[in-house]
Amino acid sequence: IPDLSFGLYGELVIFDHVDKTIKVVANADLTKFPAHEAAYRDAVQIDGTLARDFPASPDHRMNLARALYSLGIVLTETNRLAEAEPEFVRSADLLQKLTNEFPDKPIYQQHLARAYLNLGTAIRSAERFEEAQAAYDRAQRLQQPLTEKYPHEPHYRHELAVTLKDAGNLSLRDSRLEEARKSYGKAQELLTALAADYPKVLVYRQELAS
Numbered sequence: 273i274p275d276l277s278f279g280l281y282g283e284l285v286i287f288d289h290v291d292k293t294i295k296v297v298a299n300a301d302l303t304k305f306p307a308h309e310a311a312y313r314d315a316v317q318i319d320g321t322l323a324r325d326f327p328a329s330p331d332h333r334m335n336l337a338r339a340l341y342s343l344g345i346v347l348t349e350t351n352r353l354a355e356a357e358p359e360f361v362r363s364a365d366l367l368q369k370l371t372n373e374f375p376d377k378p379i380y381q382q383h384l385a386r387a388y389l390n391l392g393t394a395i396r397s398a399e400r401f402e403e404a405q406a407a408y409d410r411a412q413r414l415q416q417p418l419t420e421k422y423p424h425e426p427h428y429r430h431e432l433a434v435t436l437k438d439a440g441n442l443s444l445r446d447s448r449l450e451e452a453r454k455s456y457g458k459a460q461e462l463l464t465a466l467a468a469d470y471p472k473v474l475v476y477r478q479e480l481a482s
Contacts, residue, residue: 309346315339330370337366341387348394360391378418385414389435408439426466433462
């Protein structure tokens with residue numbers, strides 16, 4: 273019997289003996305689909321069924337929320353904004369409930385912020401700028417406490433910087449120059465610190481230069 277084996281499987285059942293949980297993982301082979309959309313729709317269906325059948329498991333609801341906002345991103349990128357928005361809203365609703373139920377688990381708050389960030393992008397593309405600003409503000413209010421509570425977790429600072437840059441772009445578009453300057457300045461401050469703390473991570477320097 274080998275000490276280690278490697279395989280690719282469509283669906284797996286994972287028994288976690290530490291947390292005493294069982295997880296069902298469904299992998300989507302994107303090479304079999306003409307676009308990512310079909311894969312994400314399959315994921316929404318599978319995760320939705322699991323979330324419905326196992327309502328006590330937060331993991332299934334989390335996976336469903338992630339699949340929904342991933343689908344929303346694809347729909348936004350293909351300019352189907354009216355279809356994308358409800359996916360982000362549904363994702364945010366799920367993640368808000370998880371955040372309320374498990375306030376000590378920052379991953380739910382992190383993904384809730386991502387849902388609002390992507391909702392803001394979709395709404396901005398639909399030229400509903402005030403609503404987009406509100407979504408960006410909501411994302412920032414979720415992200416800022418994470419950067420303060422977990423200062424040594426770089427991804428929280430990076431995601432806040434991304435949100436600030438998007439908010440700055442929106443402010444600039446609306447000729448709110450002082451607000452744009454503040455957003456860009458905060459983003460630059462975060463990215464400068466990240467580039468200094470993690471010099472081997474190229475993306476921080478690339479975003480700082482953009």
